[in-house]
Amino acid sequence: MSQDHTHNHGDHHQQTFLEKYIFPVDHKRIAAQYLTTGMFMGLLGGFFAYVFRSQQAHPGHEVPLYGLVNANQYNALTTSHGTLMIFWFAMPVLVAAFGNFLIPLMIGADDMVFPRINRLSYQIFFLSTVILIASFFAPGGAFGGGWTAYPPLSSTAQFSTTPWGSTMWIVAVGLEFVAFLLGGINFIVTLMNARAPGMRMYDIPIVLWTIVIASILFMASVGPLLAGAIMLIFDQTMHIGFYDPQKGGDPVLWQHLFWFFGHPEVYVVLLPAMGIVAEIITVFSRKKLFGYRTVLFTMFGTGVLSFVVWAHHQFIAGIDPRMSNLFTVTTILISIPVTEMCFVYIATLYKGSIELTTAMLFALSFLAAFLMGGVTGIFLGASGADTYLHDTYFVIAHFHYTFVPIAILAGLAGMYFWYPKMYGRMMNETLGKIHFWGTFIPFNCIFIPLFYTGAAGDQRRVYNYENFPHTATDLHYLRQFATASVIVMLLFQIPFLYNYFVSMFKGKIAGKNPWQSNTLEWVAESPPPHGNFSEFPNVYRPPYEYSVPGRDKDFWPQNEPT
Amino acid sequence: MMEHVITEASSYAAQIDHLIDLIFIIVGVWFLAAEGLLFYFIIHYRRKKQPQAGYVTGERLHHTKWIHRAHYGVILCDVFILYFAVLAWHHVKQELPEPETTIRIVGEQWAWKFTDPGLDNELDTADDVVTVDELHLMVNTVYNFKLEAKDVVHSFSVPVFRLKQDAIPGRVITGWFLPTKVGEYDIQCTQMCGLGHGIMGAKLIVETKEQHRAWLRQQHGGSQASVPNTNDIQNVSQNKPNGLFAKK
């Protein structure tokens, strides 16, 4: 559909600045665009976190760099923090940026199969970003109804007091979905069709599998929510009442529409992170991935299961209690494939020769932290325990122990690992290690206390606990400690940004394959030119053939003829 | 353990706490085991000690059997947890005990309105006592509550009861609790409900039957405002433009 114009493969190198950087069709440029936008939005989301955490630690005080936070702004900030971090940080970085950058390189192709659909997808995404940020300056302020946007609060201006904000929010989210639908179709078709000669199913690096499975999950789950978003917009603008009980609608419908998408969404971001980690731990422990097929099938299993667990977000949200029993069973069952994945990754280290580079540190810290997120999920998946823990800070801590490893730890691991390929230069390891410890330790300091305050009864989205004198008042120092840790964690991102931007020009030259890795992207120049490969590689073996006995080198690139 | 974190003030609080403790122990063991193994490998197989890595495909049975065994353990624990989870759920949410008293709880932006059946112990009679943001309960009495929301979704949460239930506009949700400890506690709204969500708390006062009766009498003696006549019920129930179209 996207292709017309000529068929001739002339040289790709006369492009104006505009074509190269502003409206590129080259997958690497688009990846860079997604990465930059995603990192910016991530920092913005981090700033929001700092603001509302400060308000909570010292209610009613001026927040440095922001000022006084009133209830409406607090809600807007928490809501935007959630929305930004998931839809504008985790997805662009993990799925879009790494997907765009890695897929064509790792399958030995010169670009995505639909380059201009790819470009369109970023442009729509950018538009959605602009709308979301603009909503902060709209009359009434940004939407503050929680990132789940339950109606009637989200559907009725007079309840939410943000007539513009809520509509702009849902429009932005809708556009973002469309952008990732286009991107996803591109990823899937590219991996299915454009693989290098000789690359069979089991020769595809895990990270590509995960990104494509994630895209399929996203595509399959987002449809109902898109329809629901249209209905919500109609409710907001024309007062139709799809979600209004007095007009025969039903608020619970939205909750189902949202979570039918919302739960697979968790795996949409989890799987790429898992894939990135798989690449890194195999390279830096010089080991074959433990049971490639097992990993692959567990990932499919997780994907399929993730479609039948959504209502565990609604146990106490007014759904029929009998359904809860069904969904609690499926939810607990999902622990099986997930533990499988963790075990397999740990087993991959067995008999390895582990080199603790920054990338490896981040990858391993992902495993360590994600285990925590996984096990605490059992508390919330078990309906009986959820009756108490639901919507407390225990939940917050739980899903931050999944999302922070996913989006931040794994994301950074990927950046450190592929940076040489992206920019042709190495990052500074010392700064990297400082950045790692300065990120990982504060992260735990933020959320372990919150598990405790949550268990003690702190509920979410409260801007001032002085109104709940009997709720964990004696634990207020923990809330303050968590806030302090947030600030530390944010400050430790400065060395990273310095490292990231300075190394582009000052870092030492990387060469084609600095990590001695097997996969095809390391065959290309770094950074790869437009068109990626001087001659297109053929594939002769699976991607993780490290330390094969009887070879002098401990790695064996996929494209090396036997 | 949970009871040291927060008071148990209802009949089923203990059951839920035990469930949480149980899960805590089970997953705690697994968690420590997994982390222990992870760190053992990281330290034991680091480059210095292990310059040359082994070649393990992980496709062979004598390797995979370890993961399989671990899995049988996981599945066993899952079943165990599920059993107690569903048990607790069924007790708290599914089977209603015969109520001694039934109260109505209405959430609206941003206050809780409680209707106590009053001395005749029947709702919607002249002697109902309507209170705002203050719930008086008799200790050791089986309560049913009819939970409603007037405008947006709220969530009625009493941490010390381990009770939490969303109030959905257009639905009447019935639940129960049995207060076991006299005292003053917090009632929270745990579902985002707009500007005032952060202050939508209420005071829960669990008192002896005598104190409660005394309080009811004093209410009748007291302010006219809290004695609802049917008109007042209508008035405060007119919080939606959509009310316009109930009839079409």
Added chain:
Amino acid sequence: MESKDSHNQPDGGSHHESHGTSHYIKIWAILTVLLGLSICGPMVGIRWLTLVTAFGIAIVKALMVAREFMHLKIEKRIVSYVLLSMLILVSIFFFGVAPDVMKGEGQQWVKKYDEAAAEAAEEAASEHGEGGEAAAVATNAEPTSDSVAEPAPAAQASGRSKFSKPWVATPELVANGKQVFQVNCQTCHGPEGKGNGPASTALNPKPRNFTAATGWKQGRKPSQIFHTISTGLGGMPSFASLSTDDRWSVVHYVRTLGPHAGEKDTVADLKKIGIDPSKDNGGGSADQVIPIDLAIDRLALESAQGDSPKKAKK
């Protein structure tokens, strides 16, 4: 995903040669006949037959189009699997959601505005010509707050008020006002209206202190306060959703909190907010039995205006 790798572009499906134009036209003819059947189906008037002709035939037609026109029957199987799994997902969604959305009641929950109730209200309304009256009657007949569809608001919000002259303070109004105040106002303005409610800590500008005589931006005459409540001011949203009576009640209650008795309305003041004091109900009620859409537009407008001055992040 197929693991075979052929690298020549498959020649635009030469495998379609089997179908001539005639074949497609035949399919089309069959589809048209089926369409005719499905339209005639309901005319027989048997419910189950209608369902069969409507949906059974729809499925058959869809399958034919998919197989013959989209060539799914000769396409690689994976495509059919993909499309099929999407359909399965939709059905999973349906069966997961139906127990809550489709049913009128379930274990320990019941919908207030289910079909039966609504129809009952319709009956009541159609019997008495006046919607509002009828509704009011219905509600009085059954005063529980989970009564049918609460039609009373229709009466109230469309200006049909219980009180003949709500802008004139009466003890009844004040008492009612106190309760409405407790529910809607005191979280910000505080129990005694000192502007020190729990919410006030984080509000900026601070809520009005009703006990003081100064600082009333839009004045403290009844009409002026009524206007402020209806349209909102600064950080305060519009409370137009409250019935006119409730808003007036709050006005009178608020005025009892401080030294405001001196501030009286002139006829002009009342006219300014569209009330003609010479008539009962401010002449409102008669022409205020307005069409639904008009009313809703007005409410939307009011609340929008009320919210607009709210301050967002700088």
Added chain:
Amino acid sequence: MSFQRPMATERSATGISTCKLGVYWVIGSEIVIFGGLLAAYVMFRLAHGSWAHESAHTNVVAGGTNTLVLLTSSLFAVLAHQAAERKDTESAFKFLWCTIGGALTFLLIKSFEWGGEIHHGLTIHKSLFWAFYYTAAGIHAAHVICGAIIMAIIAADVKKHKDLQRVEAIGLYWHFVDIVWIFLFPLLYIAK
């Protein structure tokens, strides 16, 4: 700006041409979008008996004619595809425009239909049934419009003997739009 199609687009590891595969995935995602909407509609429909009376006011004749129009246009689409495979661009071009004609007729009839209904006060505000009626049919109509536009572009290319494989691609999309209507018709019109 000049655009060279990457070599990746020419590869076909699955044996399905890239452009067709893309369209199939688009259709896949569309299925879930319409599926979610219609699932919601069916739930409400079964919950509200009164909607039967509402749907009695829909214009079955217009709906039926539209179904026929779409079926016919689908026929033209597949004929265009057949012609494109014969590299017979003339008739492919002709058939594509017949399909677009079908789309326009469909939209024309629908606008008359809606005009009449709105004139009789059956607006989107009348009740939730009509809300769904306009939403579902509206989204479908949007798809018809997009399809027609894309088809016009492709027809222009076909005239220039360019990218004949896309005739089949747009045809697939068109058949899907047709199938959606095949289900909308009984759901909104004839199921009383």
